[in-house]
Amino acid sequence: MTVFAEYAPWYDLLYRDKDYAAETAFVEARLRDHGATSGRLLDLGCGTGLHALAFARDGWTVAGIDLSHEMIASAKARAEQAGLSIPFRQGDAREAGPERGFDAVVSLFHVASYQTSRDALAAMFRTAHAALKPGGVFFFDYWYGGAVLAQGVETRVKVIEQKPLRLTRIAQSDHDEQAATVTVNYTLFCEDTDRATIRRVEEAHHLRYWFPFEIDAALEASGFRPAVHAAWLTQDAPHTKSWAAYAVARKSGTP
Numbered sequence: 001m002t003v004f005a006e007y008a009p010w011y012d013l014l015y016r017d018k019d020y021a022a023e024t025a026f027v028e029a030r031l032r033d034h035g036a037t038s039g040r041l042l043d044l045g046c047g048t049g050l051h052a053l054a055f056a057r058d059g060w061t062v063a064g065i066d067l068s069h070e071m072i073a074s075a076k077a078r079a080e081q082a083g084l085s086i087p088f089r090q091g092d093a094r095e096a097g098p099e100r101g102f103d104a105v106v107s108l109f110h111v112a113s114y115q116t117s118r119d120a121l122a123a124m125f126r127t128a129h130a131a132l133k134p135g136g137v138f139f140f141d142y143w144y145g146g147a148v149l150a151q152g153v154e155t156r157v158k159v160i161e162q163k164p165l166r167l168t169r170i171a172q173s174d175h176d177e178q179a180a181t182v183t184v185n186y187t188l189f190c191e192d193t194d195r196a197t198i199r200r201v202e203e204a205h206h207l208r209y210w211f212p213f214e215i216d217a218a219l220e221a222s223g224f225r226p227a228v229h230a231a232w233l234t235q236d237a238p239h240t241k242s243w244a245a246y247a248v249a250r251k252s253g254t255p
Contacts (some may be wrong), residue, residue, distance in 0.1 A: 034228075040062075046064030065093065078136075096127045099130075102133065112124065163193065170182055170187045172189075188200070
């Protein structure tokens with residue numbers, strides 16, 4: 001059972017305020033900046049498929065991989081409902097599969113930070129490298145260490161209501177500065193107000209924050225050219241006001 005097994009049925013409701021279309025448009029603009037204008041795109045760590053569907057609607061030929069069986073089931077159902085042919089499969093981002101010859105690989109919503117060791121991060125990068133054609137572009141986001149250290153962790157509460165459902169999430173975080181990791185302990189209270197039922201779900205998500213120099217070293221060791229780093233949804237350098245950053249790297253070689 002993956003870390004998202006209990007979390008998966010509530011995932012889309014919890015992030016219904018996330019603007020997947022705007023994020024996809026931003027990523028596409030950065031891919032174009034690096035020469036990837038269209039073609040085949042692999043979504044590595046695709047979750048329930050909302051980014052993948054947005055890329056497909058924009059004309060990309062998309063495939064998706066995620067570790068969670070539950071997430072992949074949701075992604076397949078969503079693609080079928082939308083009338084889109086997207087091959088989603090369950091798989092580990094750290095293990096290269098049969099995917100080859102892609103123009104772009106994207107890995108969004110901090111999949112890189114779920115890799116909590118340098119070896120795991122490098123393995124994920126090797127998967128992306130194997131999937132890309134020479135000169136292909138790799139875009140991924142991550143937790144930026146400078147912001148995590150500057151801001152520290154805090155308890156956060158989020159309440160989402162979509163009648164008859166009400167979802168309350170409490171996120172309590174433990175910071176291990178020596179290991180550069182944050183364990184986010186989620187407690188979800190999932191209520192059905194019509195049936196007067198409530199379900200409690202608990203999951204611990206273990207993530208690592210990274211610094212650009214660490215990422216660049218792993219990328220170059222995996223056959224990528226040095227990356228461009230920026231704060232999420234901007235083209236500004238990563239900074240202490242935002243945990244979210246992204247990197248864009250190109251596979252060595254010519255198309």
